[in-house]
Amino acid sequence: MSMSPELAWEPSAERIASSRISAFTAWLAERRGQRFDSYEALWRWSVERQEDFWAAIWEYFAVVAERGYDSVLSNSSMPGVRWFEGARLNFVDQIFRHRELASPAIIFESEAGGRGEISWKELEQQVAAVARTLRELGVKPGDRVVGYLPNIPQTVIAFLGAASIGAIWSVVSPDMGPVSVVDRFRQIEPKVLIGCDGYRFAGKPQDRREVLDSIVSQLPTVESIIWVPHLHAQAALPSTMSTRRVVDWAAACSATGPLQTEALAPDHPLWILYSSGTSGLPKAIVHGHAGMVIPGLVAVAFHSDLGAGDRVLWTSSTSWMVWNAHVGCLLVGATLVLFDGAVTGTGELPDWSVLWRLAEREQVSLFGAGAAFYHACLKAGLAPRELTNLAALRTIASTGSPLSSDGYRWLYGSVKRDVWLNCVSGGTDICGPFIGGLPTLPVYVGEMQCRVLGTAVYAFDEEGRAVTDAVGELVCTRPLPSMPLFFWGDQDNQRYLESYFDTFKGPAGENVWRHGDWLKLIPRPGAVGAVIYGRSDATINRQGIRMGTAELYRAVEAFSEVTDSLVVDLEYLGRESYMALFVVLRPDMILTAELETRLRQSIRTALSPRHVPNDILQVPQVPKTLTGKKLELPIKKLLLGHPLEKVVARDALANPSSLDWYVEFANKRMIGK
Secondary structure: OOOOOOEEEOOOHHHHHHOHHHHHHHHHHHHHOOOOOOHHHHHHHHHHOHHHHHHHHHHHOOOOOOEOOOEEEOOOOOOOOOEEEOOEEOHHHHHHHHOOOOOOOEEEEEOOOEEEEEOHHHHHHHHHHHHHHHHHOOOOOOOEEEEEOOOOHHHHHHHHHHHHOOOEEEEEOOOOOHHHHHHHHHHHOOOEEEEEOEEEEOOEEEEOHHHHHHHHHOOOOOOEEEEEOOOOOOOOOOHHHHHOEEEEHHHHOOOOOOOOOOOEOOOOEEEEEEEOOOOOOOEEEEEEHHHHHHHHHHHHHHOOOOOOOOEEEEOOOOOOHHHHHHHHHHHHOOEEEEEEOOOOOOOOOOOOOHHHHHHHHOOOOEEEEEHHHHHHHHHOOOOHHHHOOOOOOOEEEEEOOOOOHHHHHHHHHHHOOOOEEEEOEEEOOOOEEEEEOOOOOOEEOOOEOEEOOOOOEEEEOOOOOEEOOOEEEEEEOOOOOOOOOEEOOOHHHHHHHHHHOOOEEOOOOOEEEEEEEEEEEEEEOOEEEEEEEEEOOOOEEEOOEEEOHHHHHHHHOOOOOEEEEEEEEEOOOOOOOEEEEEEEEOOOOOOOHHHHHHHHHHHHHHOOHHHOOOEEEEOOOOOEEOOOOEOHHHHHHHHOOOOHHHHOOHHHEOOHHHHHHHHHHHHHHOOOO
């Protein structure tokens, strides 16, 4: 049995009574005759009676649809389930059902663009104008529209405009290097690119026109560009753009007329997100309109307790799926608070109070950030409650990586005592949560509160048996509407199947989704709590943005001095993540400070500042299989403290003696012990 948990917070009777999950359970009792004595009982019904649960969600939220569904789901096997067949709907229609709200739709603050607000009606007018412009540029349902944009209102407007006409949206942040951007966008062959000239970060202008020039030159399918002058009002266009049709953002927003949305099949693609394995190009993950609307309502309304008029601040790059989830808060009429800039301010010394002061000024209801942000505030000795008045703040949310127990204590001790801490774990793969919180449950230090409604999440041991109070692989045994429709360009679903379904099978041989996280489920009164212990695969996950190792290798191994390389990203509870890059150099060469500086700069430029390793170390060899594959995951496990004999068989390697250096390195660092 688990030790007695450390209680951090309990909801008041008023908080429980006013919660949206309480309203839903009351509705179920009144309208469906369904009564549950605990959240765990409600969760169990939601996964065991999937058809009843998702039908109830559709009805409860009165989903806007030109045509209702004929069936909730076609079957219960994964993948390939067809959800809400027969329905015709559009993600954007769910948002503009709130067009009459008096509260702002968007509040924004940007180092380059200042502060401002956009009303719901203004947002709808601008979305309608951009949609009309895209149609005039020849964009049809199914065409791809991509953005090279920061976290600014134009990005939200561009996405909604594209989605409204059935175009498929994809976006990356302009701090991402050209290699990573082209690896993503070239796969999906975009027709229109919406790009900006740059952004301002930590008080310094970051002109990205040359980078954008390089990107566009490698995207031959781009016919038109919508140009957003964000950094400089009169920014000159990159030279490549002279060969494409260019429309200025102001002109794109000048069209008049009502918003006309396309009624689409539920599995019509909405957007493409990117997540990487350990080799090859980033996986281009396709999500559908219904798959993002229906589970999105569950996540935002019930598991974030948000409704019309709530103000939501998530600090996020547009390259992170949290940006998409943040935009999803519009589904319930919440106000987006967008921040574009450095969370440490514009001065020479870091100021970690920037976002907390923004939360005070804008009367934010929910403040969300990656766990790394909270850990940084803790280390800086920051006490926001002494600097700000956070009376409006009801919820603090954390995601991206595990929040340590000290992080929990700091938030309750230094930010606000009476606040619901909602720690969330899900992923790009479903653009939503598997594990999350509930405002009607207590918060225990170091634990997430519950499994999200509709998600049949369990921890499996190596034999595929469900375990509790023990660390296992996070699996999902039943389908979800938010699971990817497919990976773009994935022949016969091969990469999709290999990514999630090649490890475990159910009792009848059915597919089981393996997510790639270490999970421990902990029985608590009323619900099953959870602790995530980091990634179980070799994907690089830096501040919530996942990157394939192959992308980094391309940047590093372009150096003539480097003959081979290996990178591992270590995440574990209670410590900062640690990323190490091991390099093999040409004979008789050593890793000098000058070469290390150049390697770091190359990674920063080609990928992003987030993906610069903590340490670069010279090694004699990179361990490889007999077929030449780098041993990323076994070395990662070794450095996390697993015994060598448990992670790799020497006789399966082409160069077994290469392991000796890593064993010695692991023993020296005592990682994970």
